[in-house]
Amino acid sequence: AAGVIQSPRHLIKEKRETATLKCYPIPRHDTVYWYQQGPGQDPQFLISFYEKMQSDKGSIPDRFSAQQFSDYHSELNMSSLELGDSALYFCASSLDPRQLANYGYTFGSGTRLTVV
Amino acid sequence: AQKITQTQPGMFVQEKEAVTLDCTYDTSDPSYGLFWYKQPSSGEMIFLIYQGSYDQQNATEGRYSLNFQKARKSANLVISASQLGDSAMYFCAMREGAYGQNFVFGPGTRLSVLP
Numbered sequence: 001a002a003g004v005i006q007s008p009r010h011l012i013k014e015k016r017e018t019a020t021l022k023c024y025p026i027p028r029h030d031t032v033y034w035y036q037q038g039p040g041q042d043p044q045f046l047i048s049f050y051e052k053m054q055s056d057k058g059s060i061p062d063r064f065s066a067q068q069f070s071d072y073h074s075e076l077n078m079s080s081l082e083l084g085d086s087a088l089y090f091c092a093s094s095l096d097p098r099q100l101a102n103y104g105y106t107f108g109s110g111t112r113l114t115v116v
Numbered sequence: 117a118q119k120i121t122q123t124q125p126g127m128f129v130q131e132k133e134a135v136t137l138d139c140t141y142d143t144s145d146p147s148y149g150l151f152w153y154k155q156p157s158s159g160e161m162i163f164l165i166y167q168g169s170y171d172q173q174n175a176t177e178g179r180y181s182l183n184f185q186k187a188r189k190s191a192n193l194v195i196s197a198s199q200l201g202d203s204a205m206y207f208c209a210m211r212e213g214a215y216g217q218n219f220v221f222g223p224g225t226r227l228s229v230l231p
Contacts, residue, residue: 033218042207042221043161056218088159105219107153107161 002026004093004108012114013081021076021111025093031055032074033105034066035090043090049074081115088112119143120208120222127227129198136183137193137225139208149211150191151219152182156204164206167191198229 005024013019025032031050035043036059045058049068060066063081068074072093078085089112092105121140129135141150152164167175167182175182183192195202208222 035219042223043219045218045220048218058218090161092161105151106163109158109160112159 004091004106006089006091006108006111008111009109010112010114012116014116015081015083017081017115019078019081019113021078021089021091021113023074023076023091023093023108025072025074025091026106029093029095029106030072031094032068032072033092033094034060034074034076035092035107037088037090037110038084039087041087046076078113083115086113086115119220120210122206122208122222122225124225125223127225128230129195129227130230131200132197134194134196135198135227137195137206137208137227139191139193139222141189141191141208141210143189143210143212145212147213150182150184151209151211152180152191152193153207153209153221154202154204155207155224161207165193195227200229200231203227203229 007022033048034046036046037043046060047066048056052068064078066076088110090107090110092107094105119142123138148169150167154162154164165175165177165180165182167184174184179196181194183194205224205226207224209219211219
């Protein structure tokens with residue numbers, strides 16, 4: 001079965017550079033979520049989109065922005081990268097939770113961003 | 117306040133034995149979902165099992181079962197017949213509300229299965 005696809009799997013950037021992470025949800029999933037997991041930390045919710053509109057916002061820095069496109073894929077744009085941005089970034093997708101309460105997520109394999 | 121508590125930073129279990137990973141949660145919402153995820157060293161987050169707040173029976177998925185004690189707000193994961201491949205980080209997570217948008221994760225428990 002198709003899963004959530006994230007690209008790239010690994011990314012190395014220098015401080016103050018920009019990075020773009022991509023997420024392709026499971027077909028027919030219309031909701032996308034982004035999480036950040038620092039080294040030795042639990043994942044922290046960043047932002048979510050439903051039907052191309054931002055639906056919820058967590059601890060996403062102002063230097064980061066994200067959007068969901070017409071094909072439901074999403075991109076997380078990160079500017080002025082800092083060493084502390086080094087983390088594993090997960091994307092997850094689901095059907096509209098308002099339609100299926102307590103429906104689970106499927107996570108992608110993550111993008112490991114290293115800022116040097 | 118921490119919404120998900122996992123009090124065991126690390127656990128060891130002998131191969132073929134059963135192990136229980138603890139999880140307690142805090143919510144005032146009557147509708148919520150509890151999830152367990154496994155994260156091996158490769159990093160991907162693998163869904164294991166789900167328990168809804170209104171479910172009458174404990175969830176089971178193969179070797180995984182969830183010991184759900186609603187009054188105590190605990191949702192412990194039981195892994196039976198541990199295998200070497202079970203060595204990983206295990207995260208308990210909660211999704212609040214009937215239309216909850218995002219997960220809150222616990223700090224995780226690192227399970228090591230010994231041969």
